[in-house]
């Protein structure tokens with residue numbers, strides 16, 4: 126059992142990871158400024174887990190406040206989710222992204238050094254591969270940022286790697302997520318984007334709930350079997366379990382390890398849409414729009430390293446992802 130601090134712990138992936146860590150007997154504390162999370166998340170986590178974990182409403186850029194959290198309880202590791210994550214917004218407001226993501230991480234790392242916490246599991250992204258030349262993508266593929274969000278992820282990966290190299294940190298897992306979707310099967314927590322969703326599954330769910338008229342598919346002339354883009358969709362509970370594995374391996378290892386987290390199977394937008402319709406029985410109106418600049422035709426992981434290094438593979442199916450996403454959308458529509 127370890128005591129672990131989750132920055133951004135009230136967010137989509139952080140809250141599901143908290144459930145998975147608590148189920149494995151770890152002690153968890155959440156740090157979040159609630160800029161993109163609902164205050165209903167901590168009580169809902171308690172409803173799911175029956176555990177009342179401490180919640181610190183703090184901004185990661187406030188180094189002194191983070192230091193005080195570390196001074197009050199001894200943490201063995203930090204899982205660092207807190208960040209801004211919208212590609213379009215990052216291009217519109219680069220300074221905000223450098224501030225929250227890069228300066229925020231610098232602040233957190235400074236506080237960790239002060240407290241002598243040497244292990245970090247970091248939320249990276251498949252976006253660090255840019256527009257990949259080959260699929261499946263292995264961790265040794267060239268890294269290339271095609272937008273400011275991706276650039277911040279690369280900078281943060283480098284910062285963390287340099288701190289391990291210079292002995293300030295002992296262990297870092299840089300977890301490169303592909304496309305997390307789904308929700309906890311209770312329907313109590315899930316992805317709750319503010320404003321218009323920029324990811325496919327939440328948008329699909331809002332169309333199914335008749336909150337939006339129709340889904341726009343960005344391009345149907347890609348060199349893929351049905352012409353729509355292919356992505357590696359991954360259930361958020363599988364992703365949460367990967368974090369448990371990473372933190373547990375981190376407690377007994379040293380060095381920096383970049384690891385892809387995906388299923389290894391790509392599905393097209395059309396396939397996901399049909400899977401959603403078949404699972405929920407709801408027809409989804411859609412139209413075809415222009416390609417979005419920077420979107421790759423195909424992007425899916427080679428997940429072999431996650432299996433050998435973490436003993437982890439994704440288990441849940443596309444049907445599980447659609448069913449759990451829709452349950453969350455359906456149940457949460459009343460309380461959001």
Ligand SMILES: NC(=O)c1ccc[n+]([C@@H]2O[C@H](COP(=O)([O-])OP(=O)(O)OC[C@H]3O[C@@H](n4cnc5c(N)ncnc54)[C@H](O)[C@@H]3O)[C@@H](O)[C@H]2O)c1
Nearest residue numbers: 133136137138158159160161162184185207208210248250
């Ligand atoms: N969801 C995805 O598709 C995806 C894919 C790849 C990588 N990631 C990365 O995973 C991490 C978690 O993503 P998510 O989908 O759970 O996003 P999210 O927005 O749901 O969670 C991020 C959390 O961080 C908090 N936060 C933001 N700025 C903060 C600050 N300055 N101080 C304290 N808390 C702050 C937000 O309130 C939110 O609760 C992010 O780093 C994201 O870049 C997400």
